[in-house]
Amino acid sequence: MYAAILNQKLVLAINEAEQVSKGLKKLNQESYLCPSCRHRMILILSEEKKPFFKHFYQVKGTGEKEEHLQAKQLLCTALKANGLRADIEVPLLDQQLRADVLVENRLSFEVQCAPLSGAEFAHRHALYKKLQIKDIWIVGERHYLKNKINRSQKIFLRYSTQWQWYYLEINPFSCVITLKYNILMAALSSELSYEIKTFSLDERGVASLFTFIPSTRKNKISYIQDQKIYLQKQINQKSKLGLKIASLLYQLHYSVADIPDELFLKLREPKEKSPIIIFLQKKLADLKAS
Structure with missing residues (x-):
């Protein structure tokens, strides 16, 4: 992770490492916190990699790393099969940002399987905007949308004239992308109404996703x-x-x-x-x- 919380502010690993190298700070004497879970993080310096933060302890058994890696690989392969130039884990802005799947230097698919705070999301979204790269967020199982929506899920919502408010989910183990579109909320509660379309996570499925136009839009009401x-x-x-x-x-x-x-x-x-x-x-x- 290339950002952490320090004294209630978001800081970048590359900037913190520079202060350490200049002697302005001692390594890991600061109380860095994860933007998502607020657990302690440490700054890692390496000759082989750019500076980054990692959790002081490691939570095992979540399966998120495997889900994340396989989702990126399958999505990138499907995009390449459609004749697009796509790469995974592309560093941008002098390592301030790392695109999960960068397409034609104009589009980034961010595959989000782990928790993500609003502050970290806003920071990454702003960096993409600065680069004039459109960021599309596609979520793993942890963030799947069900019959209600919470605050942490709302940041992944996107809007288009064809799909209205929509939400993208990926399952690399079943090789499926799920589009939930025409998303609406009840008058007061967080209960949702939406339509669903699934696509195979391959060349044809991704091509169909890009060209999908709903035939009709259902009129819905609350009870x-x-x-x-x-x-x-x-x-x-x-x-x-x-x-x-x-x-x-x-x-x-x-x-x-x-x-x-x-x-x-x-x-x-x-x-x-x-x-x-x-x-x-x-x-x-x-x-x-x-």
Whole structure:
């Protein structure tokens, strides 16, 4: 790993190594932390490799290294078979960044099997943007999308006019890429609705993925009663969402029954605010303006 957290800031291994070589710092006297798991990391200096961070202890038995390596190799092979120039583990920006699978120096597939913090993701995404390379994230089993989405999964969402909000998953052991597209969230909860298309992890499958256009888009709705039960539960449990909506209802002298049913039906985009919160905030703004 080429970045770590030091004093709540992201630092690069290459910069830390330079300070060590200049005598400005002593090797591994700083408390480096992993951006993903917050466990201790150490700075490794080598004549054969560029400086990098590694965990002070090694967690064994996860299978992530094997999954990651095989996924990169199979994906790269499939891309090459389609006549594209592709390579794995390509160092960029003087070793600040390492592309998992770099295609034509314009596109990078990042195969993410291990945990990844929002800070580390943002850092890597910004470096790709600086290089004018489009980064496409494709996740391993740890991050597979099921019936709900969490904060750590949202960073891997991408948008296109054809697929709307979509999510890419890879299984190198079954040789399959799964596209989950037209992803929408329930009105209040993190429950998801999406469509699925699978592609073989080979020459034909990758070619089909690049050219896939959904024939139709299904119209979907939330279930009113499920969302009302969810809302009442959040209010009773005094969750962050529950407290926010309860406060808006209190200021408006409303109850849950005063929220129009059609708002509970409405699905939203994954990064969009709840239509119920938008409705209540607008009502409150109108009330204060009157």
